[in-house]
Amino acid sequence: ETSAKVIDGKAIAKQIRDEITEEVSKMKNAIGVTPGLAVILVGDRKDSATYVRNKKKACESVGINSFEVRLPEDCTEQEVLKFISDFNDDPSVHGILVQLPLPSHMNEQNILNAVSIEKDVDGFHPLNIGRLAMRGREPLFVPCTPKGCIELLHRYGINIKGKKAVVIGRSNIVGMPAALLLQREDATISIVHSRTKNPEEFIREADIIISAVGQPNMVRGNWIKPGAVIIDVGINPVEDTKSPRGYRLVGDVCYEEACKVASAITPVPGGVGPMTIAMLLSNTLISAKRIHNFQ
Amino acid sequence: ETSAKVIDGKAIAKQIRDEITEEVSKMKNAIGVTPGLAVILVGDRKDSATYVRNKKKACESVGINSFEVRLPEDCTEQEVLKFISDFNDDPSVHGILVQLPLPSHMNEQNILNAVSIEKDVDGFHPLNIGRLAMRGREPLFVPCTPKGCIELLHRYGINIKGKKAVVIGRSNIVGMPAALLLQREDATISIVHSRTKNPEEFIREADIIISAVGQPNMVRGNWIKPGAVIIDVGINPVEDTKSPRGYRLVGDVCYEEACKVASAITPVPGGVGPMTIAMLLSNTLISAKRIHNFQ
Ligand SMILES: NC(=O)C1=CN([C@@H]2O[C@H](COP(=O)(O)OP(=O)(O)OC[C@H]3O[C@@H](n4cnc5c(N)ncnc54)[C@H](OP(=O)(O)O)[C@@H]3O)[C@@H](O)[C@H]2O)C=CC1
Ligand SMILES: NC(=O)C1=CN([C@@H]2O[C@H](COP(=O)(O)OP(=O)(O)OC[C@H]3O[C@@H](n4cnc5c(N)ncnc54)[C@H](OP(=O)(O)O)[C@@H]3O)[C@@H](O)[C@H]2O)C=CC1
Incomplete structure (x- = not known):
């Protein structure tokens, strides 16, 4: 029985915030x-x-x-x-x-x-999404949560090019831009949504899974190809009488089952969650640099 | 041995031109x-x-x-x-x-x-592509060739919702918008490109195949799921000493093999080709109607 590497979003987000702190201070000193x-x-x-x-x-x-x-x-x-x-x-x-x-x-x-559009750090403007979809065009900002997903893959040295990737969910703010980003990095993408019959048939083939559905524990262990990498964006409250709040948060992927099959997986909480704000800070810094033409 | 229905783009394009002729004349008479x-x-x-x-x-x-x-x-x-x-x-x-x-x-x-953007009948503006990618947004114009592909599916009564669709090619003008259109109609899409290893693994699963690659006869008969529907956008010249021009045009899909497996298929030429200009006329009419607020 193998055990997946835990992709520590909290630690990576901290590291990114430290890098941003340094760049912000450099910019202040310089200009x-x-x-x-x-x-x-x-x-x-x-x-x-x-x-x-x-x-x-x-x-x-x-x-x-x-x-x-x-x-x-x-x-x-x-x-x-x-x-x-x-x-x-x-x-x-x-x-x-x-x-x-x-x-x-x-x-x-x-x-x-x-x-x-120059200050749209969320990256949700259709002009920006259009550029994200088009080859040879560059978006001004990449939407924060999907950017955080890809950043986690990069920081853990996970190869995307030529890999089979499935994105579960096609929302404007997570699923769709996540799929476009994976494709920009030369993954072959499939996009699963609520009208997909037998989503597990797609998921089972994937080397990389990004899930942004909002269904607790929807993706089961036996839907996962051994060695796959899982980025679980879902944040779903489920009843938990043992918790003082009466509930706890789980992802879209059944973590207990998946961590025995995957090669790497984000926990919920502490995976993608902390990355979203870190990417917002990153986009704000990128914007300031661009507006002031500062490298 | 079955034989696929031939999707007659030339006839459909003629029919669409006739419809447009009528609408143009109505508009002229009315306003x-x-x-x-x-x-x-x-x-x-x-x-x-x-x-x-x-x-x-x-x-x-x-x-x-x-x-x-x-x-x-x-x-x-x-x-x-x-x-x-x-x-x-x-x-x-x-x-x-x-x-x-x-x-x-x-x-x-x-x-x-x-x-x-109001007159961009090609539909290639990034703002337009962004709207095409986003749920709840409507593009002003749908790019002509992919619009022609979907129109052929519609006119032949081919159901898209819930189907598995593969698009081969991800160009800004054909592959990418074709995939977005299929997804808007609730197909589950996979997008194959030059970095895809074993494209046949994806193609074999598909109920609907749209190919826009530019590789003569790349898709073989045994890559096709029995009963699949094939829209072949490719227009590729191959040497043909029997032709007076010295070449003939073929698609991306090996027609002779595919027509024995598929349930329906576009020929090359005479499939998607004639649809592109018909859709350009359709977009121009749509634009005039919108600008003059004419239903
Ligand atoms: N910082 C973070 O970590 C963030 C976390 N989230 C979390 O991510 C999750 C998704 O968020 P968001 O994208 O905004 O959600 P949306 O509700 O906007 O989109 C959900 C998507 O999942 C699809 N879907 C729903 N049910 C199923 C199913 N049974 N099988 C397959 N697909 C299904 C829907 O399909 P269809 O399109 O057909 O309706 C839709 O595309 C939520 O849990 C949210 O809390 C969101 C944003 C940021
Ligand atoms: N009216 C009509 O009928 C029209 C017909 N066409 C025809 O459609 C075809 C495609 O045109 P267009 O989209 O402009 O072409 P492009 O050259 O812009 O795009 C071709 C796409 O196919 C992919 N590709 C190339 N080789 C392979 C391979 N071996 N396996 C899988 N994918 C591959 C490329 O991948 P990558 O992105 O990785 O490079 C690229 O995404 C051409 O034959 C063209 O003549 C085009 C427009 C209109």
């Missing part, structure tokens, strides 16, 4: 510019507030300036657009992030499209 | 507007001149106005950009097409990006 990230939060969802707080803390930890705007649930789309427009023009802001979901009376597409 | 397509040809490549002539003829055949600009090989990028800008502003032009390849001293990306 006097500090990268800045603006976050717009509308309404008072608790989970959104937590995400925004974590992003702010992460910025502080690496020396990136953070700017926060909180607007009430009942503010108008115009007000949000005004703040975006001001941040677009503000030279101390290099990245703009609108925390989703927005209140239902707002047109999410209008608001996201208002963010200047 | 006095005739759709117009502008084609810019730079240099004097013989093949490009032929393509442009065919497009012009096709426009005439359905009642679409065509505008042609021919510029010498040694003209400047600025001159081409000036014509594009004029067509962008010209209300009688609803589609603009720059015939590729451009002379090597020009920046193709600059020139293509100058075409107004």
